[in-house]
Amino acid sequence: MCNPVLIAGVMAVAAAAATYQSMEAQKDMADKKAKLEKESARMQEQAASKARELDLKTLEAKATQTEQQGEVEAFDRVRQSAKEASAMRLASSEAGVMGTSIFRMMASSQIQGAHDLGIIDTNTKNAADQIGREKENVEATYDARHNQSKLTAKQARYTKNSAPGTGSILFGTTMAGISAGAGAYGGGGGPSTTSSTIPYIPAK
Numbered sequence: 001m002c003n004p005v006l007i008a009g010v011m012a013v014a015a016a017a018a019t020y021q022s023m024e025a026q027k028d029m030a031d032k033k034a035k036l037e038k039e040s041a042r043m044q045e046q047a048a049s050k051a052r053e054l055d056l057k058t059l060e061a062k063a064t065q066t067e068q069q070g071e072v073e074a075f076d077r078v079r080q081s082a083k084e085a086s087a088m089r090l091a092s093s094e095a096g097v098m099g100t101s102i103f104r105m106m107a108s109s110q111i112q113g114a115h116d117l118g119i120i121d122t123n124t125k126n127a128a129d130q131i132g133r134e135k136e137n138v139e140a141t142y143d144a145r146h147n148q149s150k151l152t153a154k155q156a157r158y159t160k161n162s163a164p165g166t167g168s169i170l171f172g173t174t175m176a177g178i179s180a181g182a183g184a185y186g187g188g189g190g191p192s193t194t195s196s197t198i199p200y201i202p203a204k
Helices: 005-093 098-163 166-184
Strands: none
Touching: 005 098
16 A cells, blocks of 8 residues: 555645745746836836927027027117118208108107017017927926836836745745645544554454
């Protein structure tokens, strides 16, 4: 007959090995998944930061260009007003006339020049406001992508922490061995005390 102790030992070892391999495979899969999620979070944050930096630089350049354009337009309009006033004074001087009509024309030119400068200033401010709104959109987009990368990183930590550790694997292996051994011994934690042999009858 087979030794019940040997059978129990073999069963315990087999059960422990199977349990260990299964839990170790789960741990490896969880670790790999956690690494992928962590790398994904890093790449998401890197892409979001780079996009934000480039967009803000583009908008800063646009703001500078808009401001300079407004200054050039304002300067050109002031110079135009000065030329108009000079031409009017020269014309009146050559004609020997310096009356109310000339002053009225000069005043009208100055008013028109001031009006044009006001339009240029308004357009420049409106362009600056638009650029400001675009910057806010860039920041909002970055915040959303940054929060998403944080969630991905958090998921990576959760995945890694949910994987069975070495202690869990050893504990599961030990319990599997105990369970298998107990089952082999009839569930009572030890060998059965009931004899299965034929009683000895002495000869007469």
